[in-house]
Amino acid sequence: MRKWKQSGVAPSLVDDDVNNDALLPLCLAIPPPSPLTVNLSRHPNELIADIAALGDKFRLWRSIHRRMHLDQIEAGLRSK
Secondary structure: OHHHHHHOOOOOOOOHHHHHHHHHHHHHHOOOOOHHHHHHHOOOHHHHHHHHHOOOHHHOOHHHHHHHHHHHHHHHHHOO
């Protein structure tokens, strides 16, 4: 969010594995309301709309990305 505020909204590369591994212990330690809700509430709606317009909704709504992985796991378990 800080980068987009300073430099404008544009696609950016993300190493998902590094981010997920680094953030997992912190995310598990934080009770609701979720860190995402707190983070989004600190930024103007226009910035959030610009980021969403990139088409990478998982950057804002991590539950979409998480659900994708859960679906993959469930499909793998069903195929056994």
